[in-house]
Amino acid sequence: MVEILPLLASFSPEESVSIEIRGLEGTAELSVWHLGECIAHHRIHESGTTYVSPLSEGGYGIELKGEFGIARTAIEVTTDSRSRLRYGFVTNYTPGRDLSGFSDNIRRLHLSGIQFYDWAYRHANLLGGGESYKDALA
Numbered sequence: 366m367v368e369i370l371p372l373l374a375s376f377s378p379e380e381s382v383s384i385e386i387r388g389l390e391g392t393a394e395l396s397v398w399h400l401g402e403c404i405a406h407h408r409i410h411e412s413g414t415t416y417v418s419p420l421s422e423g424g425y426g427i428e429l430k431g432e433f434g435i436a437r438t439a440i441e442v443t444t445d446s447r448s449r450l451r452y453g454f455v456t457n458y459t460p461g462r463d464l465s466g467f468s469d470n471i472r473r474l475h476l477s478g479i480q481f482y483d484w485a486y487r488h489a490n491l492l493g494g495g496e497s498y499k500d501a502l503a
Contacts, residue, residue: 384427
């Protein structure tokens with residue numbers, strides 16, 4: 366499966382846009398779209414990170430076409446990354462948890478704010494009392 370993920374939730378107009386491409390075998394065409402118009406093309410030859418020249422403020426569609434089909438994502442270019450807050454939350458604090466899937470999901474959803482729910486341990490000391498917290502619902 367081919368997947369494309371922006372490296373950041375939003376980019377500033379002064380910086381190059383970085384896109385990670387995973388699972389690509391062969392070549393593909395990366396296109397940048399703005400308001401229904403294709404504004405840039407890049408030929409991609411392998412998986413890895415590719416960079417698109419800085420773009421003006423706005424929302425952009427990113428499309429990768431190849432023998433595999435089409436993979437899509439979107440990016441935001443803004444001078445104020447807090448102007449359109451997209452937030453998610455975390456509730457799993459398992460010690461030693463692999464966070465790579467969590468990190469990828471933040472990028473897939475273009476989240477710009479994460480809230481860490483750690484309330485249970487502090488309210489009436491529910492199952493607290495040590496370095497690690499055991500979630501009663503897990």
